Amino acid sequence: MIDPLPPSVASPLPDDTLVGASRAMREVKQYLPKVAAADCNVLITGETGTGKERVAAWIHRHSRRAARPLVSINCAAIPDGLLESELFGFERGAFTGAHTAYAGKLRQAEGGTLFFDEIGDMSPSAQAKILRAIEAKEVCQLGGRRNVPIDVRIVAATNQDLETMVANQRFRKDLYYRLDVAHIHLPPLRERAEDIPLIFEHCLAEMNVRSGRHVGAPSREALTCLLTHAWPGNVRELRNLLEAIFISPPDGGISLDDLPPRFRAHMEASGRENASECERLLAALFAVDWNKSKAAAALHWSRMTLYRKMAKYHIEREVTPQEGRRVAGKSSRQDRAL
Numbered sequence: 001m002i003d004p005l006p007p008s009v010a011s012p013l014p015d016d017t018l019v020g021a022s023r024a025m026r027e028v029k030q031y032l033p034k035v036a037a038a039d040c041n042v043l044i045t046g047e048t049g050t051g052k053e054r055v056a057a058w059i060h061r062h063s064r065r066a067a068r069p070l071v072s073i074n075c076a077a078i079p080d081g082l083l084e085s086e087l088f089g090f091e092r093g094a095f096t097g098a099h100t101a102y103a104g105k106l107r108q109a110e111g112g113t114l115f116f117d118e119i120g121d122m123s124p125s126a127q128a129k130i131l132r133a134i135e136a137k138e139v140c141q142l143g144g145r146r147n148v149p150i151d152v153r154i155v156a157a158t159n160q161d162l163e164t165m166v167a168n169q170r171f172r173k174d175l176y177y178r179l180d181v182a183h184i185h186l187p188p189l190r191e192r193a194e195d196i197p198l199i200f201e202h203c204l205a206e207m208n209v210r211s212g213r214h215v216g217a218p219s220r221e222a223l224t225c226l227l228t229h230a231w232p233g234n235v236r237e238l239r240n241l242l243e244a245i246f247i248s249p250p251d252g253g254i255s256l257d258d259l260p261p262r263f264r265a266h267m268e269a270s271g272r273e274n275a276s277e278c279e280r281l282l283a284a285l286f287a288v289d290w291n292k293s294k295a296a297a298a299l300h301w302s303r304m305t306l307y308r309k310m311a312k313y314h315i316e317r318e319v320t321p322q323e324g325r326r327v328a329g330k331s332s333r334q335d336r337a338l
Helices: 023-038 052-061 080-088 124-136 162-167 173-179 193-211 220-228 234-245 261-270 277-287 292-299 303-312 321-333
Strands: 042-046 070-074 113-117 153-158 182-186
Touching (some): 052 070, 153 173, 193 220, 193 234, 277 303
Parallel strands (some): 042 153, 113 153
């Protein structure tokens, strides 16, 4: 039995709230409880900034292992020469500088979850060693003489295409299939634009609480800018945008002038009139709290045309009255778009 870990050993991942009501996020949310209960290995894929760490945290928190540690290891940040000792640990005197014994990440996660972040960056030699540990469910520390049984759930994440890496012999096929028992793919933010106002509102509320301020929702023009942005950094980029706004926060709501220069330049270059039909439809829906009659009138469409466009762009989101009031009610009265 491993002694309880001090707080510094397995620091918690960020708040694991999953925000989004698009079809893609609804499917993820419906699948996650099943994955958490199954206690199988999990592979999470998605672009940088899509929230893979948050999903890993959610799975752990809602699994039977929640009372035990969630230990994270960034495969891209640890040199290959140190990865083995980080994973398996070492005995005192195992090598020069090993003045004290170290349990290693696998044993630190005993009874809990070990999260491999960016596992696609793990070297082939390290892949072989972790595969053996997963298969045998035991580890041997550097300098040790006996194997120690482990009970650990593996959750791995990557922004790379592991199937292509397997085909190119850059990632072990046997390890890939060991990890890819439950597969969760997180779509990029640009493919679920209807979630942008919800995520922005959620992050804005967090920033207000943290800073003790009361910054209001974005204006209609600012929201259109957010909807037309490509978000290559996904949710992380959106959070960073709010961090930049709160350096010199506005007294009221967020206008287009409050956005960083590169966002304003994008808006000026594209023009609000040039926003795609899907983006204009989303902006209109959020501006009127998803009242379809008002959205159709704002767009000068018939109600049937609005429904056809929503079906065309797979916009199916329905909001609860509470969510609608939070996202749109207050700011709609102030001519804002959330």
